[in-house]
Amino acid sequence: KVNGVGVGFDAEARAEIIMAQVKAQEDKLKVLERLTPLLGRQAAELYGRFSCKPSTTFNHQARGNEPSISRVPLEHAGEMQAHLFRTVTATAPDEIRDVQHDANPAGPTERRCEEAMHLSQRHGGAGWTHPRLVAPAAPNGRAMD
Numbered sequence: 771k772v773n774g775v776g777v778g779f780d781a782e783a784r785a786e787i788i789m790a791q792v793k794a795q796e797d798k799l800k801v802l803e804r805l806t807p808l809l810g811r812q813a814a815e816l817y818g819r820f821s822c823k824p825s826t827t828f829n830h831q832a833r834g835n836e837p838s839i840s841r842v843p844l845e846h847a848g849e850m851q852a853h854l855f856r857t858v859t860a861t862a863p864d865e866i867r868d869v870q871h872d873a874n875p876a877g878p879t880e881r882r883c884e885e886a887m888h889l890s891q892r893h894g895g896a897g898w899t900h901p902r903l904v905a906p907a908a909p910n911g912r913a914m915d
Contacts, residue, residue: 775834788831788843792850798822799850803857815858818898824851825901832901832908844901845869855887855898 771777774791776784799822806814820826824847832840849868856866865883867876888903889895 772834775831777834781839784835785839785843788828788835788840789846791828791831792824792843792847795822795824795827795847796850799854803854806857811858811860815855818854818858819896822854823898824848825899825904828901829904829908832905834909836909837902837905840905841902844905848900848902851898851900852884852887855896859896 771787774787776787778784799818802814802817802822809817824844828840828844828847832844852866852868855861856863861883865879866887867879867884886895887898888900889897890899891897
């Protein structure tokens, strides 16, 4: 590992490194979820968006690994993110599902809550981008560094 990112030719071992970090992040998100009634939903949403959102916290993993390696762990991270977002926004599971977009064969929900969740605030959304959506572009950042 270099700076927490797996290196080498063993793709399975690199994916396990990401999954271990995802599991640790899951514990943090569960704590925030339990504290939501005490903090209030607005404060919990801000803590979640700015310090616990998997699309932000796992950006270094997405940059250091090809999407084929990071896909499964980031999909799990996205499920955790959706669950926390449902908690802080009091949204029903049928409006924001755990498995979203092309990973979900059922297609979009009727009210498009998932899309609004992932859109940036600049574009009228909530800014909770799914980590798998940014993963394909992230490894290209290595070439720019």
